[in-house]
Amino acid sequence: MPLFDALLRETRYVGEVGLNGSPECKPHWRELISAFDHILAASARAGGHVLALQSRRTTAEILGALAWQPGAGTPVLHRFFGTKAELQRAIGMSCWLSVGPAMVTGKRGRDQLTAMPRGRVLTETEGPFAAIGGKPLGRGEVALAYNALAACWGVASDEAATAVVAAFRRLRFVGGRRSGFADVRT
Template sequence: MIDFHCHLDLYPDPRSVVAAAREQGHHVLSVTTTPKAWRGTAALAQGVPRIRTALGLHPQIAHERHGELALFEGLLPETRYVGEVGLDGSPELRPHQDVQRRCFDRILRACAKEGGRVMTVHSRRAADAVLDAFESAPGAGIMILYWFSGSRRELDRAVRLGCWFSVGPAMVRSQRGRDLLAAMPRDRVLTETDGPFASGRDGPLQPGEVSDVVAACQAIWGILADQTAHQMADNLRRLGSMALPN
């Protein structure tokens, strides 16, 4: 299974989670929330060929961690993947909108300077602002909007700009989430969990627990289960071929 947005370092026992993901053969993008966490999180997946570690600075803590931007820029040449980054327009974070935007703009410029990166991007209540920033940073790379919750108009704009999308079980539980999934180009969709923050029937989702998303895609796209799995695998291969080598 493919899990393109998972916080491996934030599980209670990260090493056992990594070991299970390796044994089960899952493809995982392990995202980080601060540049200082990147090396330690990357070390968790050392020698695990199907796990990649993304370099992040989460928008919800950008006002606390913006001093790590220089570290972010220093680490960026070591990875093809960036995340979790972006903007969050939630009411409690409105006092920090300016610092969020400055951080995100600087991250996008750094990515463009390095030739582009694959980015998993947070856009809660801020989809248009995220897309504005992306349009203003040509060459920043490939933007994957994770757990997209914007409007249909914002989704259509993201599609026009070439964005990809990662979709988790929590998203397809609602009719609105399924409607958004139905409007996404199927060749730009990947599965994710957002574990351990998102939960399933038995607690926090573990890497690769995306069968509910596969089932939703199968129903929405009107294809068989093996065809859905093939589509996701083909999407991942194509994305990998578009990412620059380290």
């Protein structure tokens, strides 16, 4: 943690941090909570950061922790797949949401996409960990997420891509402070 604290001053973006509620992580739950609380508090002391947050099976806990540390920064719920109520709470807390092609292949994922605010949706492939049809996703396959967004939003794929790039550009300047991302070209 001392190294994290020292390096935190040199960046505007922290990720991927958060909590993972999968069974293999449960034996380490206290340590995970302690580390996450430390990261949020340190980020708040440093004036806030853009935070890419893992929330696998822990969305309620993540949102609760963010409510206790509202100055920690701008949360981006990585590969969001919470409940409808959690999605509404996240939206109300000004969270950003990232989605990938693998998570939108089912009805639940598409329903969530429809409910997400277009101005706060980002894309990712989650490759090579995520796969479609048993094939790991690569960097260039994020277009599959644009296609899913387009279908849910009732727009053309290029319009969905433009909306995501515009959202990413806005994220760079959240809170009036430049987040340190390189410029993104469409």
